[in-house]
Amino acid sequence: MTWERIQGATSSGLDTHHAAWFRKGWEEASKMTRSLMNTHWTLDPFARTCPWADIRNDINPTMPTDHHLDALEFLQLLKKTHGPSMARIIILDPPFSERQAERYMDEMGHPNLYASPGYMGRLGVLVKDLLAGGGVVLKLGFNSNAPTQGLELVKGWTVAFGGGRNDVQMSIWRWPNMTLDEWPTLEDKPKKAYVPAPILPWGMPGYNPLLP
Numbered sequence: 203m204t205w206e207r208i209q210g211a212t213s214s215g216l217d218t219h220h221a222a223w224f225r226k227g228w229e230e231a232s233k234m235t236r237s238l239m240n241t242h243w244t245l246d247p248f249a250r251t252c253p254w255a256d257i258r259n260d261i262n263p264t265m266p267t268d269h270h271l272d273a274l275e276f277l278q279l280l281k282k283t284h285g286p287s288m289a290r291i292i293i294l295d296p297p298f299s300e301r302q303a304e305r306y307m308d309e310m311g312h313p314n315l316y317a318s319p320g321y322m323g324r325l326g327v328l329v330k331d332l333l334a335g336g337g338v339v340l341k342l343g344f345n346s347n348a349p350t351q352g353l354e355l356v357k358g359w360t361v362a363f364g365g366g367r368n369d370v371q372m373s374i375w376r377w378p379n380m381t382l383d384e385w386p387t388l389e390d391k392p393k394k395a396y397v398p399a400p401i402l403p404w405g406m407p408g409y410n411p412l413l414p
Contacts, residue, residue, distance in 0.1 A: 203355050210361040210370065218295055218342065219252035223361050227372045228254055230357060231291050231340045234374065238290035242334045245280065246293040247273035247325070255293060274321070277328040287334045294329065294341040294349055296322070326350030335380025346371045353377055 210223045218224045235242075246255035249267050259269040259276040269276050273296070280288065326349035329339055338356070339349050346358055353375040361370040 203357065205358040205360070207360045207362060210363050217251050219250075219254065223359065223372070224295075224342070227340050227342075227359065227374065228291075228293075231338050231374055234338055234356070234376070235290040235336065238334060238336060242290035242337065243284075243288055244291040244293075245277075245289050245332065246295075247276050248293070248296050252293070252295075255291070274325055274328065277325065277332060281328065281331055286331045287337075289332045290334055290337045292329050292333065292337070292339050294325075294339050294343075296343075323350070330377060333377040335377060337377050339375045339377075341373050341375060343371055344368060346373050348375055352379070 208223055208226075210221060219228075232239075243257055244255040246252060246258045249255060249258035249260050250262070250265050252258070257269075257280070258267040259271055259273065260267045261270060261272055263270045269279070271279065330350050330352055333339070339353065341349055346355070348355065356374050356376045358371065358373040361372055363369070
């Protein structure tokens, strides 16, 4: 495990994907999971305008994402429709700062649930359920705590902004365990069927993924 201190420039508030340091973390996570690229998905429960993941969600209905659900509901839906072990990368970038929480309150009209340890704990359990063996979580926040038990820390960065602004901790956590179906043999590595996104009729008028 390695940890670096890097300099961060001012980012565009909630849209952290515009920052070079965040792209650095995404590129590192992508390299770590390259062997799963054609068989497993990338997910972003708090995507806003970030285009990187295959399947993206944001609770704000004005964001250009596949779903507009609470992050817990989004992950529960994917577990129900795709089963566990479907993802190679999950981005965990909730609005964690006070400034982000204020903007979230202004935009959505209710408190920032994602600053709640209980909420994030339940989210972490679902994240682990959805990760394939060898899959990783790219996590941003004010601490380097594991999203949930069982994940191993493989790389991290302290992003320093200077002045009175808090550092951001960016870390990559790997799920090392594989199911029997995922475990490679000497002759062949089993692959899941891969269907290009979107695989559900997201965006169709009147479609509600939570209805039976």
